[in-house]
Amino acid sequence: MAANGSNVVSRGAVRFTEEQEALVLKSWAIMKNDSAHIGHRFFLKIFEVAPSARQLFSFLRNSDVPLEKNPKLKIHAMAVFVMTCEAAAQLRKTGRVTVRDTTIKRLGSTHFKNGVSDAHFEVAKFALLETIKEAVPASMWSPAMKGAWGEAYDHLVAAIKQGMKPAAA
Amino acid sequence: MAANGSNVVSRGAVRFTEEQEALVLKSWAIMKNDSAHIGHRFFLKIFEVAPSARQLFSFLRNSDVPLEKNPKLKIHAMAVFVMTCEAAAQLRKTGRVTVRDTTIKRLGSTHFKNGVSDAHFEVAKFALLETIKEAVPASMWSPAMKGAWGEAYDHLVAAIKQGMKPAAA
Numbered sequence: 001m002a003a004n005g006s007n008v009v010s011r012g013a014v015r016f017t018e019e020q021e022a023l024v025l026k027s028w029a030i031m032k033n034d035s036a037h038i039g040h041r042f043f044l045k046i047f048e049v050a051p052s053a054r055q056l057f058s059f060l061r062n063s064d065v066p067l068e069k070n071p072k073l074k075i076h077a078m079a080v081f082v083m084t085c086e087a088a089a090q091l092r093k094t095g096r097v098t099v100r101d102t103t104i105k106r107l108g109s110t111h112f113k114n115g116v117s118d119a120h121f122e123v124a125k126f127a128l129l130e131t132i133k134e135a136v137p138a139s140m141w142s143p144a145m146k147g148a149w150g151e152a153y154d155h156l157v158a159a160i161k162q163g164m165k166p167a168a169a
Numbered sequence: 170m171a172a173n174g175s176n177v178v179s180r181g182a183v184r185f186t187e188e189q190e191a192l193v194l195k196s197w198a199i200m201k202n203d204s205a206h207i208g209h210r211f212f213l214k215i216f217e218v219a220p221s222a223r224q225l226f227s228f229l230r231n232s233d234v235p236l237e238k239n240p241k242l243k244i245h246a247m248a249v250f251v252m253t254c255e256a257a258a259q260l261r262k263t264g265r266v267t268v269r270d271t272t273i274k275r276l277g278s279t280h281f282k283n284g285v286s287d288a289h290f291e292v293a294k295f296a297l298l299e300t301i302k303e304a305v306p307a308s309m310w311s312p313a314m315k316g317a318w319g320e321a322y323d324h325l326v327a328a329i330k331q332g333m334k335p336a337a338a
Contacts (some may be wrong), residue, residue: 049218049295052287118221119288126218 014096014155020148021092027136027145028085038135039081040074045127053123056114084128088152097159108163116164121157128153183264183324189317190261196305196314197254207304208250209243214296222292225283253297257321266328277332285333290326297322 031038047054047067054060059072067073083099090098099107132149133141200207216223216236223229228241236242252268259267268276301318302310 050288050291052291117286117288119219119286119292122219122221123288123292 014091016092016095016148016151016155018092019144020151021089023142023145023148024085024088024091024152027132027140027149028089030137030140031085031132031135034135035082035085036074036078038131039078041134042081042127042131043073043077044068045131046124049127050120050123053120056116056120084153084156087156088149091152091155097155099156099159104159104163107160108165111160112164125150125153125157183260183266185261185317185320185324187261188313189320190258192311192314192317193254193257193260193321196301196309196318197258199306199309200254200301200304203304204251204254205243205247207300208247210303211250211296211300212242212246213237214300215293218296219289219292222289225285225289253322253325256325257318260321260324266324268325268328273328273332276329277334280329281333294319294322294326 044067054067057073057076059076060067060070063070063072065071083103087097087099097104129146129149133146136145213236223236226242226245228245229236229239232239232241234240252272256266256268266273298315298318302315305314
């Protein structure tokens with residue numbers, strides 16, 4: 001399926017096997033209906049590992065509401081989690097990271113503007129994998145499933161980082 | 170506030186309660202004889218969360234030896250772990266972060282030179298607490314123990330960061 005004007009293509013074709021796709025789809029099917037809750041835990045884990053990452057979010061910087069109760073964080077966390085999982089779920093079918101063009105551009109510029117570092121992307125990856133591990137049945141989790149989600153995440157970050165580069169023109 | 174020749178003082182007196190000291194001493198007594206192994210796990214956890222942190226260590230950058238088997242990493246990890254725990258164990262008695270002057274100066278300049286960021290210090294804190302949690306009996310671990318080690322670590326990092334500032338004179 002060709003990337004048209006509304007998709008963003010990460011550099012080169014994405015290698016994502018049928019087995020990896022199956023592992024992502026199987027776990028995403030279980031998590032999907034609980035996205036709000038799991039997404040929230042994903043972000044709380046990020047801030048547990050790297051509390052300074054809170055400074056990257058305007059709605060956390062300027063708020064007295066405790067992190068756990070911040071309604072804007074809950075909404076944001078769910079949106080990011082669903083976007084991440086949907087991109088992973090479509091990765092093999094499309095052969096590329098598929099998110100709406102406007103979104104990846106905005107993501108790129110926002111992450112760039114806020115000075116998000118490689119370490120932050122790594123902490124988010126760790127938090128995502130830990131969160132998924134805790135969200136699926138213990139018997140379902142495996143090194144292969146961890147690898148599949150990890151690779152899918154890496155492709156998403158590569159696409160965001162492309163969007164973080166200053167425009168060539 | 171006088172730092173004498175052999176000690177480094179973090180800004181202001183360190184508040185560390187008798188209960189916190191007891192929690193640190195109790196767990197350190199259990200871990201001490203296994204410092205090499207636990208220190209190694211501490212560093213492997215850091216690199217699990219933030220693989221890019223490997224670039225901060227010359228003996229990892231220039232080595233083909235797998236991370237888990239690198240003998241220099243094992244030695245370094247044990248030294249850092251023991252220093253961290255000893256500083257925590259002495260925190261209340263001395264009222265300050267006690268490490269040898271030469272060491273903290275070297276630590277400060279090395280961390281500064283290598284561009285260690287707040288996020289890296291946070292990842293190391295998370296890794297330390299996770300490692301201690303897994304190293305002590307489950308019945309011993311508690312939020313209070315986590316808090317005691319976390320505070321002790323924060324004081325150590327504050328001392329290192331003081332050493333990271335360009336010399337005033």
